[in-house]
Amino acid sequence: MDSRKSIDITAVGLMVGICLIWALQPIGLKSTAVFAAPVLQIGLRSGIAALCVLAIVKLKGQRMEFFGGTAGLGALAGLLFAMEFFMVGEALKHTSASHVVVFLYTxxxxxxxxxxxxLPSERLAAVQWVGIAVAAAGIAFAFLAPQGGGEAAGGLGAMLWGDGLALLGGAAWGLTTVLIRTTRLSAIPATHVLFYQLATAFVILTGAAVAGGEAAFVPTRPLLLNIAFQALAVSFLSFLTWFWLLTKYRASQLGVFSFMTPVFGVVLGILLLGEPLTPEFSIGTAGVLVGIMIVSAYPWIGQRRAGRSAQAGSS
Known part of the structure; x- marks a missing residue:
């Protein structure tokens, strides 16, 4: 029997805070890209956050495996994690932060x-396949519809390239979830999994930035504040809080609330960066969000129906 409880006011409040932090992530990277490449920033923040997570593991007296099968799977999860954020960093060069946050959250x-x-227990229902079709149609519309005056500075082709990279980042994130859920990583503490991801991302992304000639770093106040925010708020506190929520509350319900992030991302991109919002992208975004909501909310609806049926049967 699932011991996790339904969401309450505490969970809702924490989810609003987490989603705001996640929505600010690409905006902070985009606004400080002139001082350091986004990929380099993500690599540095991952290293700082990895040290913070390792400190927690040590304070708890836990043993972490650095060699062997579990560590190998952790490194693989870290590789996918690094791929996700490499795509995000590259996408931000070509398209808007609001586009990145929407396509990443596919x-x-x-x-x-x-x-x-x-997993047989995770088979999609017919309604969820409809949701996937709606989301796919939204993605296709956002890509293929004429973009009016909302083209990025580098032109429509550059913007679509950036959108595509962000979508690949979403695919890498999804594959990371599958890997963690279907291997022994699901049985170890979340802090260990997070450390594997952050440490691997630090090595790969900082190395990629150096190899790509993007190691320039101008230590301005905005950049240093953003890296501190990205490391401590995004990669450390928000991820740990999210994992804690998953141990206490039902994942399907939390997943529904997590889609405040792309909504916040679009709004904040307009307010803080002055990014344009074309009707075409708005329609495509609506399709993506509706489709994802259908896929994510269906298990929650099924649980509520089962609960009501059980109550009716016992009365």
């Missing part, structure tokens, strides 16, 4: 498809 669609294939 991850649940990719995760649902992967889990459907790997």
């Amino acid at each position: 991850a649940p669609i990719f995760a649902a498809l992967g889990l459907h294939w790997k």
Whole structure:
């Protein structure tokens, strides 16, 4: 029997805070890209956050495996994690932060498809396939519809390239979820999994920045504040809080609330960065969000119906 409880006011409040932090993530990277490449910033923040997570593991007296099968799976999860954020960093060069946050949060669609294939208990219902079709139609519309005056500075082709990279980032995130859910990583503490991801991302992303000639770092106040925010608020506190919520509350319900993030991202991109919002992208975004909500909310609806049926049967 699932010991996790339904969401309450505490969970809702924490989810609003987490989603705001996650929505600010690409905006902070975009606004400080002139001082350091986004990929380099993500690599540095991952290293700082990895040290913070390792400190917690040590304070708890836990033993972490650095060699062997579990560590190997952790490194693989870290590789996918690094791929996700490499795509995000590159996408921010070509498209808006609001576009990045919307396409990145297609991850649940990719995760649902992967889990459907790997786990019998995660088979998609017919309604969820409809949701995937709606989301796919939204993505296609956002890509293929004429973009009016909302083209990025580098032109429509550059913007679509950036959108595509962000979508690949969402796919990498979804694959990371599948890997964690279907291997022994699901049985170890979340802090260990997070450390593997952050440490691997630090090595790969900082190395990629150096290899790509993007190691320039101008230590301005905005950049240093953003890296501190990205490391401590995004990669450390928000991820740990999210994992804690998953141990206490039902994941399907939390997943529904997590889709405040792309909504916040679009709004904040307009308010803080002055990014344009074309009707075409708005329609496509609506399709993506509706489709993802259908896929994510269906298990919650099923649980509520089962609960009501059980109550009716006992009365």
